[in-house]
Amino acid sequence: MRIEEHPILDFKRGREIYFYYNGKKIRAYEGETIAAALHATGVKVLSKSLKLERQRGFFCGIGKCSSCLMKVDGVPNVRTCITLVKDGMVVEDNDMELPEKEYPRCKFEKMECDIAIVGGGPAGLSAAIEASQYADVLIIDENHQLGGQLIKQTHKFFGSKKQRAGTRGIEIAKILEEEARKNCRVLLNTSVIGYYDRGYHFLAAVNRVDGIIYEIKAKKIIFATGAQENMLVFEGNDLPGVYGAGGVQTLMNVYGVKPGEKGIIIGAGNVGLILAYQLLQAGMEVACIVEALPKIGGYFVHAAKVRRCGIPIYTSHSIKEAYGNGSVEGAIIAKLDENWKFIEGSEKDIKCDFICLAVGLTPAIRLIAQTGATISFINEAGGWIALHNEYMETTKEGIYVAGDLANIEEASTAMIEGRIAGLHAVHTIKQIPNFEEKIREYMEELEIFRQG
Amino acid sequence: MKRWEREGVAELEDLNLPDEEHLKKGVAIIECIQEIPCNPCVDACPTKAISMENINALPEIDYDKCVGCGKCVEVCPGLAVFLVKVVDDFALITLPYEFLPLPEEGSIVKALNREGKEICDAAVKKVKKGKTTIVTIELPKEYAMEARNIKV
Known part of the structure; x- marks a missing residue:
């Protein structure tokens, strides 16, 4: 899942180190976050929802959404997307228990x-x-x-x-x-x-x-x-593999790790358009960009860049459902009428292993x-x-x-x-x-x- | 609503096109058709062929003054400028390219149109490497106003 070559970026990875994820020894590089290191080995599920224990991956990637909380070196509720991995670190599923060890007196x-x-x-x-x-x-x-x-x-x-x-x-x-x-x-x-x-x-x-x-x-x-980043309401929106657009940018452009192989983007504002282009640059495929408005919200020049690479932009469309067993395997998109209701029979089933939401901040x-x-x-x-x-x-x-x-x-x-x-x-x-x-x-x- | 607002694809009627004489000389086609706050092309032009009323206006190009140097192709943050030069039955198109692998000089690539569809083969004439690599391709002249990307 690591990006080795990039037309714009040079990934200067740090020293090779090892940490433990639920007892398993995992290789990482100094200078990357726990969430990025886990993604690089294909681990997308980072936490569970409190009540129904639904699996969660990270969404925002910048420490704001709390869906990446894990237990790190005995401390629960650590935001793994902004915490750097360290040699010998012990990362486990969050159990919400307060640590037994006594905290040292704060300085x-x-x-x-x-x-x-x-x-x-x-x-x-x-x-x-x-x-x-x-x-x-x-x-x-x-x-x-x-x-x-x-x-x-x-x-x-x-x-x-x-x-x-x-x-x-x-x-x-x-x-x-x-x-x-x-x-x-x-x-x-x-x-x-x-x-x-x-x-x-x-x-x-x-x-x-x-x-x-x-x-x-x-x-x-x-x-x-x-x-x-804003969330959007649709079935399966909490499946691991549904990311905020910025979260994906952080993962691939800061840490050089791919969120998947083929994605779709919801939202054709500048963020969505730029992200589509960046995904191509990082060697991934973009199946389409979906936009609820009847016209593209971002700059024309950004739209033109992705269009001439062959990425379709479906305006007056939105996502109805994300599906997959444990993580995203596809999405159902459909056309919207003037009252923002899905038009029956207009559904398209798009195979993808990640979905990026670029629907505002x-x-x-x-x-x-x-x-x-x-x-x-x-x-x-x-x-x-x-x-x-x-x-x-x-x-x-x-x-x-x-x-x-x-x-x-x-x-x-x-x-x-x-x-x-x-x-x-x-x-x-x-x-x-x-x-x-x-x-x-x-x-x-x-x-x-x-x-x- | 124009097609480009809906689909992100410009049509020839949206553009200010050069005439045949200008194309023989080789000029910059600026496919910047929406007002956005941006003007590096104006500063970059050595012959002052590009002008803008203010930073939000559309760039206007004077094809008589344009010498086809390609400075604007390199600086445009929107990657929206292309050089087109027609020589006999062929067109040379110079475009910005930000993907890997880079094309090799002398190789054959696919030319893509504004929708990313393959339209013909193109010969790679020149590759000026950088983060934004500037590639010059040669293809039949009927595609001069269609080809805007390549597939390596």
Whole structure:
């Protein structure tokens, strides 16, 4: 299931190591996650549902959906999709029992900063780069590397020269990380688990590798926690082999592991179209892209790229059922009428061993909601979001949002939003020369980009 | 609704096509027919043949100024630019290619149309290797406006 050759990516696998999965010795490479290592050996079932004990594979691949929870070295409920595999590690089915072993007493560490940034994706890193020119910045990210979802984007970005048009997402991630690391402190593998208003902004965060609990006092906080992929209701949607589109991108483009041999994609927005192309590049087959709307939602140029490779796009179609014994073996798709009802007799049976859902994203608001900032349902923005002004500040003073958390859009707009949030957050602490001019420039850039 | 909105396939009437004289010289065909915020082709063009009113507008190409250098083929993030040059009964098509294995110069591959259907054999004339490899193929000139991909 490993990808050996790729036209764009070079998989630099780490040292060969071994870990145990339910007692079986399994080979892996340092630097990959437990879920990726298991997939590479063909293990797709990672957990079971609580009540009916239905088998579960991972869905999101970025630590947000909890369907990959396993017991690791005696600790239950470990998110195997964002936890790196280690030599000699013992991975078992989750049994929900608390471990018998006593946890070592937690180590606490206090930290202070001007600006704390939660999330090191395109928005967070851009905010950090901007703010760290003038202030002391701390970036906290729960992944083992910075870059957010840019690290799996192999396509060239649109935009202008200034926005690094023509550069692939993976390269943008490297550029942003390098710039951000110059002046910022970075906590990786660290999940922010709570926000408290103590008369000042306070975050509790835990490093999942060494167990240190950080108590962070910040003058301002920028939340850039991104989004999670939407599920779709259909029979068999919990079969292992039904993935979020981004989860598949992470698996194949970050870890070089295939989710299967032949897939179908639900959703012809940019994510679905780009994913189809990436699957071909990684050496897999794509049976079709299915889209419920009567027209393709993503950019024409992305659609044209997959069409000229022979992938059909069925508009006004949706998935009715995923079937298979233990994991996906096929899907039934059918045509929709004007009232979004399946037209009887229009079913097609498509043999495939994985299904990717690219049906939109929902802002990951669980943390920002703790701050007391007003949360409101705005359909156009992707669902529940924290209301914010043009400077990206929420209704709670000193609390900012940027990127997909603020509004589901592109990485390009996330980067500009991050800049605006970073600049404004610092401005409220100290004088910035030419603040008005700088922020106006970013706002104009954002507006032009949104017109497209 | 246009076909390309539904199917992702452009038709010739959606495109600004060059005339015969331009095709003899060899020019860039820009198959970018939807307004998106993107303009690297404008910056890349050494003869200023490509222009855009603003970053969201469609690129306009002046075929008199285009010298068929292929810079735009290399930079277009959407892989939407193709060079076409007609020599006698044959057409040379230069296209971006991002798959493995790469074609070998001198080999025969299948030319595919905008729907990915095989339309004819094509001879691989030039392969400029990179992450986006630029491949030049030769095929009968009646396929000059049809062939937009290859199958190695």
